[in-house]
Amino acid sequence: MSVPIIPVSGSVSVLPLIGTIDSYRIKIIEENVLNDIAESRIRTLVMDLSGIAMMEMDVISNLEKVLSGVSMMGCKAILAGLGPDLVRKMVHSGIRFEKDVKQKERCKKH
Numbered sequence: 001m002s003v004p005i006i007p008v009s010g011s012v013s014v015l016p017l018i019g020t021i022d023s024y025r026i027k028i029i030e031e032n033v034l035n036d037i038a039e040s041r042i043r044t045l046v047m048d049l050s051g052i053a054m055m056e057m058d059v060i061s062n063l064e065k066v067l068s069g070v071s072m073m074g075c076k077a078i079l080a081g082l083g084p085d086l087v088r089k090m091v092h093s094g095i096r097f098e099k100d101v102k103q104k105e106r107c108k109k110h
Helices: 023-040 057-072 084-092
Strands: 012-021 045-055 074-080 101-102
Touching: 012 023, 023 057, 045 057, 045 084, 057 074, 057 084
Parallel strands: 012 045, 045 074, 074 101
Antiparallel strands: none
């Protein structure tokens, strides 16, 4: 599966992730994301996780490492589209992304 990093502006790109993310695919994501940040000088990467069907615990741990790498390269990551099942898995496993990523705030209903 491809890893489409879509430029929105000169320094902002979006990475929509769709389907199942396994250990093979997370390695491809890591390689492509870090290379694109270096080549395109991305300063903000929005990772849209709303299309993810499934992600195993070891892959979630690897995602944490990808986000650390993004941060080390001077790029800000924003996670969007986190579903309740994925968040529950992350919280129960003790994985926290607060230091490397900004979560997109949801609109509150009045």
